[in-house]
Amino acid sequence: MPTKVHEFTWPDRVVVGTIGLPGARTFYLQVRAGTQIVSIALEKQQSAQLAEKIDEILDQLITLEGNPFSIPASTPIELVDNEQLEPVEEQFRTGAMSLGWDPTTVQLVIEAYPIAEVEANEDGTIDDESLDQLEEAAEMLRVRIPVGTARAFAKRTREIVGAGRPTCPLCGEPVDPGGHSCAPSEA
Incomplete structure (x- = not known):
């Protein structure tokens, strides 16, 4: 069965947002072009890593000698998107x-595949056989975003990830709205 590819080459909007209260939020990567909208669920850690890696790639591109690309060092204010998810x-x-x-x-290219029964190596990489299984997935998302939009996407994503529950100063665990009890580490 061929893979259904949800592809966005120049999306009108690409953001990470959440639904739910801190501690019970579901993270979504949402992409829109015209009337086509695709929303995929992510883990909080996946969202954070995606933002981090986008900034790393852009920062590396800036340092390339003879760099022919115009990569913004910071987020272009006109590209900031603070609106809720659709x-x-x-x-x-x-x-x-x-x-x-x-x-x-x-452009940066983000590809996302549904959860599959694929074994990762100890270092987190995926071997060729497992990659073949991923490529046989029923569907996938491919998003191409320009560098300025990528900076704005990473900034918003970091803010969304950081807007969760506060951490306990004693144990470092998240504090629930209903209270928190911990066993502080002994020094």
Whole structure:
């Protein structure tokens, strides 16, 4: 069965947002082009890593000698998107993701695949056989975003991830709205 690819080449909007209260939030990567909207569920850690890796790639590109690309060092204010998610219909829950750079279009490329029964190596990489299984997934999301939009996406994502429950100063665990009890570590 061929893979259904939800592809966005120049999306109108690409954001990470949440539904629910801190401690019970569901994270979504939502992409819109015209009337087409795709929302995929992510883990909080996946969202945080995606933002971190986007900034790493952009920062590396800035330092390339003879860099022909115009990469913003900070978030272009006109690209900041602080709006809520549009109505969410979850397409799939994300398992594996990849992030790449396309120098021909000067865009970052995000690919997301549904959760699959794929074994990762001890170092977190996926071998060729497991990669073949991912490529046979029923559907996937591929989003190409320009560098300025990528900076704004990473900034918003970090803010969304950081807006969760506060951490306990004694044990470092999240504090629930109803209270928290911990066993502080002994020094």
